[in-house]
Amino acid sequence: MEPQTPQAEPAHPPLEALAVQPLLNHDYETRPAVFYERLREEYGPVAPVDVLGVPAWLVVGYTQTLDILRDARGNWSRRVGTWRAYRDGAVPADWPMLPVVESDNCGFRDGADSTRLRGAWSEGLRPFQDRSRPEAKALEQAVRRYADELLTVIAESAGPAGETDLSAQYARPLPLMVIGRLLGTGAGDGDELITDLWRVMDAGPEAHEASVRLIERVTDLCAARARTPGEDLPSYMLAAVPDLTTEELAAEMAMLTGLVGDVTATLIGNTIAEVLIGETGARDSLSSGMLQEAINRAAAANPPMANLAFRWAKADVRLGRFQIAAGDPVMVSPAAAHRDPAFAAGGGPDSIYSSRAHLAWSAGPHACLGRDLATTITTIAVERLFDRFSGLRLAVPADLLPWRSSPLIRGLRSLPVTYDPVGDPPAPQPSPAAEEAAEQEDPGEGGQNSLVRRVLRMMRLSQS
Ligand code: HEM
Numbered sequence: 001m002e003p004q005t006p007q008a009e010p011a012h013p014p015l016e017a018l019a020v021q022p023l024l025n026h027d028y029e030t031r032p033a034v035f036y037e038r039l040r041e042e043y044g045p046v047a048p049v050d051v052l053g054v055p056a057w058l059v060v061g062y063t064q065t066l067d068i069l070r071d072a073r074g075n076w077s078r079r080v081g082t083w084r085a086y087r088d089g090a091v092p093a094d095w096p097m098l099p100v101v102e103s104d105n106c107g108f109r110d111g112a113d114s115t116r117l118r119g120a121w122s123e124g125l126r127p128f129q130d131r132s133r134p135e136a137k138a139l140e141q142a143v144r145r146y147a148d149e150l151l152t153v154i155a156e157s158a159g160p161a162g163e164t165d166l167s168a169q170y171a172r173p174l175p176l177m178v179i180g181r182l183l184g185t186g187a188g189d190g191d192e193l194i195t196d197l198w199r200v201m202d203a204g205p206e207a208h209e210a211s212v213r214l215i216e217r218v219t220d221l222c223a224a225r226a227r228t229p230g231e232d233l234p235s236y237m238l239a240a241v242p243d244l245t246t247e248e249l250a251a252e253m254a255m256l257t258g259l260v261g262d263v264t265a266t267l268i269g270n271t272i273a274e275v276l277i278g279e280t281g282a283r284d285s286l287s288s289g290m291l292q293e294a295i296n297r298a299a300a301a302n303p304p305m306a307n308l309a310f311r312w313a314k315a316d317v318r319l320g321r322f323q324i325a326a327g328d329p330v331m332v333s334p335a336a337a338h339r340d341p342a343f344a345a346g347g348g349p350d351s352i353y354s355s356r357a358h359l360a361w362s363a364g365p366h367a368c369l370g371r372d373l374a375t376t377i378t379t380i381a382v383e384r385l386f387d388r389f390s391g392l393r394l395a396v397p398a399d400l401l402p403w404r405s406s407p408l409i410r411g412l413r414s415l416p417v418t419y420d421p422v423g424d425p426p427a428p429q430p431s432p433a434a435e436e437a438a439e440q441e442d443p444g445e446g447g448q449n450s451l452v453r454r455v456l457r458m459m460r461l462s463q464s
Pocket residue numbers: 106107108114118121256259260263264267299303304305308309359360361362365366367368369370371373374
C-alpha cells in the first residue's frame with residue numbers, strides 16, 4: 001500500500017502500547033463529531049483506540065476508509081485468524097465483540113469464499129429488490145400494510161393527539177415483520193422467531209437463551225427449505241448456490257435477522273430523527289418529495305453501522321502517521337469519515353465528493369447487498385408516517401435524544417415524539433397478489449389477531 005500521508009513519521013511503539021483512547025466515551029455517544037475531530041487533530045486520519053479493552057486502529061479519514069474498503073491490492077483480511085492478538089490468546093474470552101468477529105457469515109470471509117456467498121445473496125435477494133418482480137411488489141404492499149396498521153395502533157393507544165416512542169412502537173417492529181416474509185414463515189409460525197429476535201435485540205436478561213433458540217429455529221427453517229424449497233430468500237439462495245450447507249445458510253439467515261431487524265430499524269429511526277431535528281437538510285428533502293435524498297442525508301449524518309467490525313492487515317502497511325503491523329485490527333468508521341472535511345464539504349463548489357458518496361452502505365468487495373431493500377422499507381416507513389401524522393415534533397431537545405452505547409451501531413434507544421390529532425388512514429390499494437398474500441399470512445388483517453398486533457403484544461410481554 002502507498003503511504004497515505006506525504007511525510008513518513010518516526011518509528012513509534014506498537015499498537016498495544018499506544019491505544020489509550022477509549023472508543024466508548026461520553027462524547028462518542030452524545031457528540032460524535034467532537035470526538036472524531038479530536039482524534040483527527042491529535043493523530044491524523046488513523047488513531048489508536050481501545051475498543052472495550054482491545055486495542056485497534058480507528059480509521060477516521062475518508063480517503064483512507066475508501067481505500068481500505070475497496071482493497072484494490074488485497075491488503076486486508078476479514079478472517080479472525082489473521083488477528084495476531086487472537087492467535088496469541090491475548091483477546092479476552094468475554095470480549096463483547098468476539099461473537100461478531102468470529103461469525104462465519106459472508107462478512108467475515110475472504111476471496112472466493114466470500115464471492116460464493118455474495119453470489120447466493122445477490123441472486124436470493126433479486127426477486128425482492130427488483131421492483132418489477134411480483135415478490136418485490138407483494139413485499140412493498142405488505143410493508144405499507146404493516147406501517148399503516150402500526151400507525152393505527154399508535155393513534156388508538158395514544159389518543160388523537162399524543163406522544164409516543166417511534167422507536168419502540170414503529171421503527172423497530174416494522175422490519176421485524178419483514179423478516180418473516182423473507183424467510184417465508186407462514187401465518188403464525190414465525191411469531192416465536194420474531195419474539196426471540198426482539199429479545200436478542202433488547203439485550204435483556206433473556207437475550208442469551210433467545211439467541212440460542214433463534215439459531216436453532218433458523219437452522220431448522222433452512223433444513224426445511226433444503227428439503228422443500230419455497231418462494232423465499234433461503235430457497236432462492238439455495239437455488240443459486242446448491243452446495244450451500246444448512247449451517248452456512250443458517251449463518252447467513254442469522255445475519256439477515258440482524259441486518260433487517262436491527263440495522264434497518266436503526267436507519268428508519270435515524271431518518272425520522274434527522275428529519276425532525278432538521279439540521280442536515282433531510283427535512284427539506286422530505287418536504288420537496290425527495291425521500292431518497294432525505295435517507296442519504298440521514299445515513300451520512302448518522303450511519304447505522306457507524307464503525308465496521310474489524311479488518312486485519314495481511315502485511316505491514318503505512319497508514320496515516322502510523323505503521324500498521326501485520327495482524328493488527330483496523331476498524332473503519334463511516335461515521336468519522338463523513339466528518340472528514342474532505343467529505344463534509346460535500347456539495348460545495350470545491351468538493352470532490354457528493355452527498356451520495358457516503359459510506360453508510362460500505363463499498364468494495366464487502367459492500368452491502370441489501371441496500372435497495374433496506375431503502376425501500378425505510379422509504380415506505382418514513383412516507384407513511386409523515387403522511388399520516390402531521391405536526392410531528394421531538395418530545396425532548398435534540399441533544400437529549402438517548403443514543404445507544406455501541407462500538408458498531410449508531411442508533412436511538414428511544415425516539416419520543418408528539419404529534420397533532422390524526423385522521424383516518426389513507427385507504428390502501430392492494431394488488432390482487434398482495435391481497436392473496438395478506439390473507440394467507442394475516443387472517444385477521446387489521447383485527448385483534450393480525451400479525452402487527454400479535455407482534456406488538458409479544459414485544460410487550462417479552463418486556464414485562
Ligand atoms: C434489508 C436489509 C439488509 C440486507 C439484506 C443487507 C445485506 C447485507 C449483506 C449480505 C452484507 C454482507 C456483504 C459482505 O460481507 O460481503 C451487508 C454488509 C453491509 N451492510 Fe447491509 N443489508 C441490509 C441493511 C443494511 C442497512 C440498513 C445498512 C446501513 C444503512 C447496511 C449497511 C451495510 C454495511 C456498512 C455493510 C458492510 C459491513 C462491513 O464491511 O463490515 N445494510 N449487508
